[in-house]
Amino acid sequence: MPAVPSAPPSWDVHRLPRAEGRLFLVTGGNAGIGYFTAEQLATTGATVVLGSRNPARATVALDAVRSRVPGARVRALRLDLADPASLGGAADALGAERLDAVVLNAGVALDDPPREETGAGHELMFGTNHLGHFALTRWLLPLLSAAPAGRVVTVGSFAAKTERLDLDDLQSRTDYRPKRTYGRSKLAQMYFGLELDRRLRAAGSPVTSVVVHPGGALDGLTPARPPVHEPGPGSRLGAAPAAVLVQGKHAGAWPAVRAVLDPAVRGGQLWGPRVFGLRGRPRPEPVWSHLTDTAVAARLWAASVRLTGVDPVTALGPARPARHP
Numbered sequence: 001m002p003a004v005p006s007a008p009p010s011w012d013v014h015r016l017p018r019a020e021g022r023l024f025l026v027t028g029g030n031a032g033i034g035y036f037t038a039e040q041l042a043t044t045g046a047t048v049v050l051g052s053r054n055p056a057r058a059t060v061a062l063d064a065v066r067s068r069v070p071g072a073r074v075r076a077l078r079l080d081l082a083d084p085a086s087l088g089g090a091a092d093a094l095g096a097e098r099l100d101a102v103v104l105n106a107g108v109a110l111d112d113p114p115r116e117e118t119g120a121g122h123e124l125m126f127g128t129n130h131l132g133h134f135a136l137t138r139w140l141l142p143l144l145s146a147a148p149a150g151r152v153v154t155v156g157s158f159a160a161k162t163e164r165l166d167l168d169d170l171q172s173r174t175d176y177r178p179k180r181t182y183g184r185s186k187l188a189q190m191y192f193g194l195e196l197d198r199r200l201r202a203a204g205s206p207v208t209s210v211v212v213h214p215g216g217a218l219d220g221l222t223p224a225r226p227p228v229h230e231p232g233p234g235s236r237l238g239a240a241p242a243a244v245l246v247q248g249k250h251a252g253a254w255p256a257v258r259a260v261l262d263p264a265v266r267g268g269q270l271w272g273p274r275v276f277g278l279r280g281r282p283r284p285e286p287v288w289s290h291l292t293d294t295a296v297a298a299r300l301w302a303a304s305v306r307l308t309g310v311d312p313v314t315a316l317g318p319a320r321p322a323r324h325p
Contacts, residue, residue, distance in 0.1 A: 013254045013281055017261055019044035022147075023099050024260060025140070027051040027079060027133065028106025030061035033155065033214050035228055036253035037103055039065050041260060042072040049094065051079035051106065064228045081106055081132025082118040084308050091139035098146035101260045104133040104189065105155040115176040122307065123171040125181050130188040134304045137196065138312040141207065145316060150207040153259040154193030157186035158213050158277060161288055165191070167299050187291075188300060190270075194287065195297035197267040199313045208267030211291075212255035212282075215273035216246030223250055247279040255282040 024041050028034035029050030042048045042065050050065075052058035058076035065074050079090050108128045110116065118127040137152060144150030163183040170188070172181045190211050197209035219231050220239025229249075255271040259282075265271065270287045274280035290296075305311045 011258060011262060011281070013040075013251075013257070016040065016044050016257065019046035019100075019261060022046040022101075023049070023096055024101045024103070025049045025051055025077065025094065025099060026103040026105055027081065027136070029103075030054065030057045030076075031228060033217060033249045033252045033256070034103070034105040035061055035064070035225065036222075036250045037105060037256050038074065039068055039225075040250075040253055040257045042069045042074050044261065045073070046100075047073040047075070050074065050076045051090075052076060053078065053080040053082075061228050064225050068225070079106070079136070081136065082108075082120075082124065082128045084120060084132060084135040084310075087132070087136045088139045091136070091143070094143070096143060099140060099143035099150065100147045101151040101153060102137075102140055102144065103153045103155060103256050103260060104137070104193075105256065106132075107155075107186070109182045110178045112178060113176065115172065115181075123173070123176075123181065125178075125185040126171060126188065129182075129185040130192060131304060131308050133189060134192055134312065135308040135310050138308075138310040138315050141205075141312055141315045144207045145205060148206075149263070151260060151265075152193065152196060152207065152209040153256050154189050154196075154209065154211045155256055156190035156193070156211055156213040157183065158215055158272070159183040160187035160190055160213075161277075163187045164290060165296060165300065167296065167303070170300075170303060188304075190291055191297045191300050192304070194268060194270075194291060195294070195301050196312065198294070198297075199301075200267070200316075203313055203316050205313075205316055210259040210265055210267060210269055210271065211287075212259050212271045213277070214249070214252030214255060215278040215280075216242070217249045217252030218242060218246055219249070221246065222248035245276075245278055247273070251279065258282045 026038045029038040030052040116124040193211035218239045220235040274283045
């Protein structure tokens, strides 16, 4: 398990370092935490690509970023994580020779039954949130490897902290409970992000993989970004008492933004909010105990290869001498 250094005190979430000439991709960048991640990264002068399956919503989000960040270099990429077969073409459509970072943020959250499936026959949340990002990473790793310090940032969830994977029922076929299935899909993402860094190290790759989570992030505590996000008075009033414990989605984006930009962030780390892991400025935290189980991570990886037909790290070719932290 990587050491957890104290976070340097100089980091200011409101004064981000410049990043001109760099290219970042944010999946699910048209809404929620993904939108605020994209907006904040756009203030650095980098080119930010919003991955979205809905072109109309992506256009609205682009307009919102441009209205907040004069001169923002932003564009959209059509990306359907529920369709792994389309993801190789999406990576080609990025039209770039290199990619400095990808934020694996997009997610589906269902609150009620019935259980739904992707076109490929996978349970919708597991298939989109985990398998889609697993497959996308395979196609992006060559571009990330072409950057001086490519980085994969996987956005997990605090909801995953109390969940455990059922490796015999990853698709929730025998016992489907929407909230639990969502938490497990995010847990699978977090296992993936940590296992990816271990495998990148073994391959001698310069790319690093970091896992983050937003803590507690509520719509009612999130600043308006019309028409992307317009919380009503009822939403704000209902969320107000929770402000002592949780935060808005703009602040939920801070760990991911720091994981993209801060060179002090190391592969294999977990970053989240400072106060009880629920709110506040980003800091490194100990990797949750169940996430340190490398046997579970390896079994999940093997199952994900079987279900998607791709292995992200094989895109790097023959192993090279291992890099050192």
